[in-house]
Amino acid sequence: MDPSRRKFLATTLYSAALPIPAFHEVADRAEKQTGAPTARVGKGHVATVRGVTDSIADILDEHGGAIARPMAASFIVNTLGPYLRADASGAVKRDMLSAASDLVYLTGWMAMYEKEHGRAQQWYHRALTLARDADDHVTYCRTLRGMALQAANLKLGRRALDLADSAAQAAPRSGPRLRAFLTGQQAHGAALVGDRRQAFTRLAETEAALSRADDRRDAIGGYDLAAYYFHVSSVTYALGDLPASIKAMQDSNRVRPPMEKQGRAHASALLAQRRLEAGHLEASCATWESFLDDYENLSSARADEHFTTLRATLRPYRDHRTARSVLIRAGEVGRRKVTV
Structure with missing residues (x-):
């Protein structure tokens, strides 16, 4: 993977835009891990990390971030840290880094959703590093997209658009569902800076990409019709069309899976x-x-x-x-x- 300097610059500028509080509770503990050492890890350990990540995502949907995030933090501290320091073959090491980046990204997303924005940025930057080291294009661009969403939530329109564009550029080989995931965020970023033409062009691209996607439901970074309508609602609201925003949000909840x-x-x-x-x-x-x-x-x-x-x-x-x-x-x- 060869992310350009421009992509890293986007994340650096975003970090500089907000004060980042001291990050002691979990991230530092993960670095200074005291859990039992694991001598060597294999494919089964990678499967464990991915399985736990999927389970935490399900708990998040059903019960909320205040329940799911401590579970993720505990697993990172007590299990994932030793796994990352253990010996492994080259292929397993890359798979473990990739699996770790998914869980760390999800933890950052939960921190963002729970409005702990400085902490979320720290997790996101950690996820970027892990994804880069794993040569994992998907999680790398997914994390940039998460940072774009955070910027949008903080009303930082230009940064939201720059990060969304960087996410799309980091995934040149993305499939249709991931493409929809990324262009939907680009549409919202464009709307936040008042670029109506680009916003609706991106929404059309999102709809077209989603129509080509399969029916698989991804636990992490998934994108479905409910998410698309939510983006339509966000775009139209940002552009001042309140009736269209209301209709799209109704549509989003109408097609949303019951467990969410x-x-x-x-x-x-x-x-x-x-x-x-x-x-x-x-x-x-x-x-x-x-x-x-x-x-x-x-x-x-x-x-x-x-x-x-x-x-x-x-x-x-x-x-x-x-x-x-x-x-x-x-x-x-x-x-x-x-x-x-």
Whole structure:
């Protein structure tokens, strides 16, 4: 793998854009690993890492990042660290580095989703290094794409677009599903800088690539129709088309796999806010009810933030019967989550 200096420059500039807090809790412990040494690793150890990564991704979907991320951190500290330092054949060593980069990328994504952005950048940079050393184009560009999403969430439009473009350039041999994964993020980045033509061109490329993909569901970095509609909603909202954004977000939740509770809760919260922004109080309340269905069983800082938004945005309408009903239920859900 030969990532260009430009691609590395993009990640460096992004890091410089934000203060990065001290990173002691997990990453340093992974470097100073004290777990039992592993003398030599083979294909079975690589399969273990990939299996655990898939399981953590499933737990993330079902229960949220506050449950899944400590599991990932513990496995990295106690198991993955010794595996990476163990002897192995050249092929197994590369496979182990690649498997490690997937898990570290996922851990960074969870930190980003839980709004620990400095920590997420540290994980992302570690994932880039592991993927580079493994000659793993897919995880390398997937990680750059994750950094682009983080920049978009932080409203850093130009950096979001630069990182999304770098991710696409790092994957010249990508298949159709990965291509859709990358161009969808490019579309959002273009919309954030007001480039309507590029945004819709990228969305068309995303739709075309996804139509050529198989039906496999990837646990890490997967891209499906729900993700595509979410990108359509993000693009149209950034470009000021509120009705189109609402429709696309409805479509995203309509086709979302049932097990993706965390993703559905996030989409529902955004949809509820946009419906209220459009003046549709009853529809917003109905969507907040759907959010609460998922939120009650999630442990996620971002979901908690949406819960706070629910109460803040509906409080001015507490004299409205439907809004009052949602607020009462929200209070009950909040009390149950505190006492669990």
